Amino acid sequence: METVINQPSLKVNGANLSVERISQEVMRRLAALQPVEEPAEPAAVARNGHLELDVPIGISVRHVHLCPEHVEILFGKGHDLTVFNELYQKGYYAAREQVMVVGRKRCIEKVRVLGPTRPYSQVELSQTDALVIGMKLPVATDGADPACQPITLVGPEGAVTLTGNGNGGAFVARRHIHLSDKTAAELGVKHGDLLDLRIDGPRPTTLHGILVRVKAGWRTEVHLDTDEGNAVGIRTGQMGALIVPRNGV
Secondary structure: OOOOOOOOOEEOOOOEEEEHHHHHHEEEHHHHHHOOOOOOOOOOOOOOEEEEEEEEEEOOOOOEEEHHHHHHHHHHHOOOOOOOOOOOOOOEEEEEEEEEEOOOOOEEEEEEEEEEOOOEEEEEEEHHHHHHHHOOOEEEEEOOOOOOEEEEEEEEEEEEEEEEOOOOOEEEOOOOOEEEEEHHHHHOOOOOEEEEEEEOOOOEEEEEEEEEEEEEOOOEEEEEEHHHHHHHHHOOEEEEEEEEOOOOO
């Protein structure tokens, strides 16, 4: 004879809930209250006279950074950027706002603005994007580089022309890696250093001149543009090996 054990139940808001379901709900709520732990930074490994650190790679598509003044010109007086999607770095996000980027021959519509705002505005394109709109852009770190080129942005409420020459403009972003101050110290590198990145896979290669950028609280991440990502056959989230020279290892 099969014996059926009936679980006691409670009635909540008119519904019968078994002890099992109540326990599951309690556990779910307790888990939701637990603080989310930051992902652990990978440890560097000594190999053949240098250090290697496994690092995630982010492929940066064309985008725009804006200063507060230009946000109001393009989107209206008193307008603030609104979050569309959080980015890997804490406090950084893709905004809902988009603009048209106007080059010498053509334009690119719906280019995403990234937040938060910056002291100056800049447009980061791949060289392929630049050629499409009739421009050849320099490789630069940011819009303060004198080599940056003039370019016009058009929003729903107005337009602004970035003058280039160190006052904000268009450029191809230099490949770089974000490191926290703690991770940089552990690796023995500093802001402005240049490192190599080995990428394995169907199109293995080593990229040179990865610019080190350091800021407290940053998560480790390499940024390449779409041309570089396509050339080596990688997508956002794939891993590479950062090569750090180290004498005596």
